[in-house]
Every structure is written in structure tokens, then in C-alpha cells.
Amino acid sequence: MVAKRRKVGNLLALAVLSTVVQRPMHPYEVMSLLRARGKEADMEIKLGSLYTVMRNLAKHGFVEVVGTTREGARPERTVYRITKAGQAEMVDWVRELVSTPQPEPRRFTAGLSVLAALSPEEATALLRQRLALLERECAARRESLTHDLQTVPRLFLIEDEYELATHEAEAAWVRSLLDDLSSGTFPGLAEWRRWKATGEMSPAMAELAERGAEE
Incomplete structure (x- = not known):
């Protein structure tokens, strides 16, 4: 809609x-x-x-x-x-x-769409940095919300509650992605690492890149 x-x-x-x-x-x-x-x-x-x-x-x-x-x-x-x-x-x-849900452009989404510009190791390090910041922000938002709920009706704190929930969901997703990258279970990780090391894409990755350019 x-x-x-x-x-x-x-x-x-x-x-x-x-x-x-x-x-x-x-x-x-x-x-x-x-x-x-x-x-x-x-x-x-x-x-x-x-x-x-x-x-x-x-x-x-x-x-x-x-x-x-x-x-x-x-x-x-x-x-x-x-x-x-x-x-x-x-x-x-x-x-x-x-x-009515509406698409909302986000800077993180834009960065994820071109994550392949980084090596797996750099992407992992930067995601760990993001996760640490997210966890600190979630803790601060949770503490503030708990404090405010003692004196302010929940009706007037719904937006703060939602923001905390979205930050916690993002943190959980980043944590899961980091687990996949760290454990080596992320699909195509070896190809991604080889591409960043040699500058050459595998035929499968090159085909996917070309397909995206045509769409």
C-alpha cells in the first residue's frame, strides 16, 4: 500500500x-x-x-x-x-x-548490501564493533525505560519501547551473523575470502554479480 x-x-x-x-x-x-x-x-x-x-x-x-x-x-x-x-x-x-508498513531507507541496510567490498575478517571486526555499541545502547535504553515507567504511563512510552525492541532485534541478528562468520558456517565464505585475497571472483560469484547488473 x-x-x-x-x-x-x-x-x-x-x-x-x-x-x-x-x-x-x-x-x-x-x-x-x-x-x-x-x-x-x-x-x-x-x-x-x-x-x-x-x-x-x-x-x-x-x-x-x-x-x-x-x-x-x-x-x-x-x-x-x-x-x-x-x-x-x-x-x-x-x-x-x-x-501500514512502509519501506524506510536505513544506512545499515545500505552498508550490508555492499558488504562484499570488505574482507570477511574486516566485516567481522566491524560487526563486532557495531554489536558492542548496540548492546551499550540497548542497556541504556532499557534502564531509561524502566525508570520512566515508574512515573509515566506506558501509553506515552510506546515509541521508546518499540525503539528498544528494534535495537535488541538488530543486536540479536548481528550476533547470529557473527556466529556464522566466526564458525565458518557462512555460505560461500571461502570464495569470499579468496576473492578479497586474489582480486578474482569465482565463476559462480561473477555470474551472480552480472545477473544483478542486468536486473
Whole structure:
């Protein structure tokens, strides 16, 4: 199923809508709340980008200006509130994100697709390095989640729970791959090692490479 083409498709826009649905706010206030909620772990949050997103949401009728505020000698700040159209867009967007898997480009996947550029020994060493980092991150996320669950309802920590689960699953997969490489049970390991040592592909590997180029 193809994702809908949205008038404001930046995921920061969804974060903004989910914040101003509480009450009218100015962009700086929205940014402060998003950072306080740890949203910077999911996306880059810069005031300039947030102003742009807010203007685009207003342009398409998802938020509207309700006034301005001023604190001391600071410039006036425009206050926005969500509209009925914005509420409908937010709910529809969340429904789509939760219900429909979509391909998400990942840097690790890109690296794995060309793992043959490395020797088996270097690939193993780098995967061990990745696994160590993943295990440290999982431990930190697990500790943080356990702590937060003591005071925050699980409903508001679901995304953290999911992120921990995906990191743990990746760590388990990398651990399994390392076992195959270390034990020598990885299929074609000898051919891969010989290719990196001599620079010559076996006929079977060369055929596979050419087949990929033709597709």
C-alpha cells in the first residue's frame, strides 16, 4: 500500500500537530516541548525548520493564528492553534503510520548490501564493533525505560519501547551473523575470502554479480 501524498509531509509537522492539539502555542514553545519529550532522538528539531513547517501548516489550513505574545523586550511571537482540518489530518496520519508498513531507507541496510567490498575478517571486526555499541545502547535504553515507567504511563512510552525492541532485534541478528562468520558456517565464505585475497571472483560469484547488473 502506497503512503498518501500529504500537503505537509514532513514528520516534524505531525509532531507539531500532536503538540498544539493540547492548546494554542507559539513555535518556540512547541520546540521546547518537543525537546523536553525527547523528540530530537527521532528527528532534527531546529527553530527555523519549525517556523517553516508551522507556516506550511497554516497555509493548508491545519493550524491558524490566534494572536501574538511578548515577553519583556523580546520580539512578538505568533500563537497558533490547531483547526478541525488539522485534527483530522493528524488522526489520519497516525492511523496510516500505525497500520501500514512502509519501506524506510536505513544506512545499515545500505552498508550490508555492499558488504562484499570488505574482507570477511574486516566485516567481522566491524560487526563486532557495531554489536558492542548496540548492546551499550540497548542497556541504556532499557534502564531509561524502566525508570520512566515508574512515573509515566506506558501509553506515552510506546515509541521508546518499540525503539528498544528494534535495537535488541538488530543486536540479536548481528550476533547470529557473527556466529556464522566466526564458525565458518557462512555460505560461500571461502570464495569470499579468496576473492578479497586474489582480486578474482569465482565463476559462480561473477555470474551472480552480472545477473544483478542486468536486473
